Amino acid sequence: MRRILLAFLLAGAVVPNIAAAKTVRVEEASIDQLQAMMARGEASSVELTRAYLARIAAMDRKGPALRSVIAVNPDALDQAKALDAERKAGRIRGPLHGIPVLIKDNIETADRMATTAGSLALKDNVTGRDAPVVAELRRAGAVILGKTNLSEWANIRSTHAMSGWSAVGGLVKNPYALDRTACGSSSGSGAAVAASFAAVAVGTETDGSVTCPSSINGLVGLKPSIGLVSRTRVVPISHSQDTPGPMGRSVRDVALLLSAMVAPDPADPATAGAVRRDYASGLSVSALSGLRIGVIRPKDLPADTAARYDAALAVLRAGGAVLVDVTPPKLDGLGDAEFLVLQMELKADLNAYLATTPAAVTARTLDQLIAFNRDHAAVEMPFFGQEIFEMAAKTGGLDDAAYKAARAKSLRLAGQEGIDAMLKAAGATVLVEPTYAGAWLSDPVYGDQYNGPSAAELPAIAGYPHLTVPMGLAKGLPVGLSFIAGKGGEATVLGAGYAYEQRAKARVVPTYRAQADVGPGLEGVR
Template sequence: MRCYGWIGLAATTLAIATPATAQRVEEVSIDQLQAQMRAGATDSVAVTRAYLARIAAMDRAGPTLRSVIALNPDALQQAAALDAERRAGRVRGPLHGVPILIKDNIETGDRVATTAGSLALRDNFTGRDAPLVAYLRRAGAVILGKTNLSEWANIRSTRSMSGWSAVGGLVRNPYALDRTACGSSSGSGAAVAASFAAAAVGTETDGSVVCPSSINGLVGFKPTLGLISRSRVVPISHSQDTPGPMARSVRDAALLLSAMAGPDATDPATARTEVRDYVAGLSTDALKGRRIGVIRPQGMTQPLTRRFDAALAVLRAGGATLVEVTPPKLDGLGEAELLVLQTELKADLNTYLATTPAAVKTRTLDQVIAFNRANAPREMPFFEQETFEAAAKTGGLKDPAYRAARAKSLRLAGAEGIDAMLKAAKVDLLVEPTYGAAWLSDPVYGDQYGGPSASELPAVAGYPHLTVPMGLAQGLPVGLSLIGTGGADQQVLNAGYAYEQRAQARIAPRYAERAEVGVGLEGVR
């Protein structure tokens, strides 16, 4: 299983004053924050201060999650400006004044670098917003800061330790501090689980939104490719990369998606994308009359199986008809996907690096590789860069082998994979466990996980994939995946919302030193 997809913090937090009356933000939804601000019970400055104080107390102290890599020094100023707009009678929408965290491979125009976790990009102060960030600002969001991640979105090595970066260190799972937060959007996952922001943005190439969401007890949504712009995002693969929302509820994720999704002239994949409200269609009745295909992967533990069976019972109670589905054999998919990712990594990263400020001296993948070798004690203390080195040897986007691999991987994952299963079983959606429970963070051997994974087919096909909490398995969160065909984003969100509202399976983290084995086995609480 591969999920490809602390600068200035101390100085910034020193300036944070603790408010006289503490604003509660733990497990508070976007709607609740908005209602409080609308009623005059609080304002964006107070909410932003509360999140900053919580980060100071818990991310670099206390549990020491290391989920936030940099804070925006202008966050309070942004919040004050949005409060002034509210007092003047202008409210931009449901995100007005709401603090959001952004994964640190996504550019923001604030006074923070976009590092992708690498020291090679520590001077990457671009002064520009990625289009998705510009959309969020237009919707009134406060850009609170940037989240830590698996360095280079977990594409540098097949032996990586998910959640580690040279810039930010190792992200820790708030449910069990010795366990992985998964990658590559590990910081976004841990931060939102710990209520360091109302929600966050992650990115996924294969698993990097849905894995950290599942393992941190969150809702994570990987949309149809092209729904959200990828411009000014440090890339891996234009065939598979996409940003996605990560939140504590389906509604909050849909609110974020509604603000981020839209056309962007610099990303051709978004040419047909329309701005729409993904919240309006959410309904508790969305499961009624639905036919849903059930995939039971091999390798499930008994605790995961119990959680999955309980989730299926919720779907049935909501009115869904469940049909058992056997996935087809898709020989060669993994190899084809890997060649695509390696080839596009070289081409797309070289293109991106050429646009960075002159202060960034690594302008090509080859130069990044050389930088890592020259700075090995800091950049490669635990694992190497063999995937980077393999990518550097690929033949380019016109290479017939690459083109054949992309055609094969797209066909196997889409037409012969997800679409074939939907058609054969005459179902609307597919469900399966997203991943198993979090594994131990291991700097010696790297990621040690051999359980089920739902990410590959929708990632390669570019189809929508939603994970929603199923509760705890031996004290650790596990998620339910809902997968549809291309463009079925609203349908997937609707079904996930209806399940979530019936299951009420999210359990807040307790910041245990290790997994609380036995917790969560008595049923969804």
């Protein structure tokens, strides 16, 4: 039954005929390089799109079989053709004109593709409408290349989930070591960009879902301030913490993508103050000079990651940054408060979203989703259950005093008493720390086995910007350096991250090894 369902769902992922495509090299190409190719007449948007489609066809279900793309857009070539015609007529919309972009499959697009959030319950969720963030990308000239796989329901279904797995898309593999996690929930966006299936992709984050897969797949990823990018028509978890975010192989590419994503949205009141700006134009290698940075030194950092962190701090210091050690405060009860908020907002926000889906979607409430999963347990719950769904279904509404208290507590602890307090204590503009340690083994029995610290929690809860930039490999696995600032500090973290990136040049191209570089004599050891 599962094979039949997957075959049906993936029928939309059949790549258009590319046999006659001119050979265009897109591996590791930046947005600027792709634009230069089009400007010189060396490649058209159609040829770039065909090249990416050919790479997906060769590597996503064949070869390393990354399973990072749920569906390619059957209209991508037509979109590229129209944008080529605009270029020929002298109209170039901006840096993204004709650039193929991948979209996480919990974000609606008006193309002939379902928005599934990885669940078979949404296999018929073909809405024919763009999320505002996708509409902004179209306005900027992007080609919507396809939808990326993800941790089902953005990793909010179970406490024992295996990141990167969904019933629709299967398990995403890490391009640096195929037996390792690609993290989540934007696992497909992370693996796809690392493998050069597109120059950039859009992910979403509630707590770590852009920054973890970016760090673990050797990418740059930005979780923006809440209210900078619209969340309308994005399958929700939490209106307090959800946000789309850009993912790419360089800070400049991420800045270019972010610049095209920002806009106020009347349907999302949090974005009332969002202002379009060019985040790429101000990037400078001198941004570290005189910048005061608060340094967080986690106690449980694996030795190999700690060595990469020490090297990264040396780069920051050499660039002129003033480094000041800060001690993270004790924030008792933060995790419990956040978890209660996520449960209660999940119930309210997901019910509101499902009510807007097409009539063909029969699971239209959280309770009905729970029933659907039970009825289709063999394909929906072969590895882990739905404990969080069931807990959320039992919570009260958003007028519940417990919800309001938990939200106020989590916001105070993460912001005022957390990030704000550390920045003030150090007299700093930016905080840095390792984003995560290296990727753990994908484990269908026990689920995710996080090893070491996470930099994601505080900025996710506070709604502040969080940028991760590659700081090299530890035992063959990518690790990232986090830059965190106060709300609205996107330009600050992008500037610091760019200056670090240009000096460190720490990103390493993936080689699709069967397993990580564990050292002499340990090959085959798990």
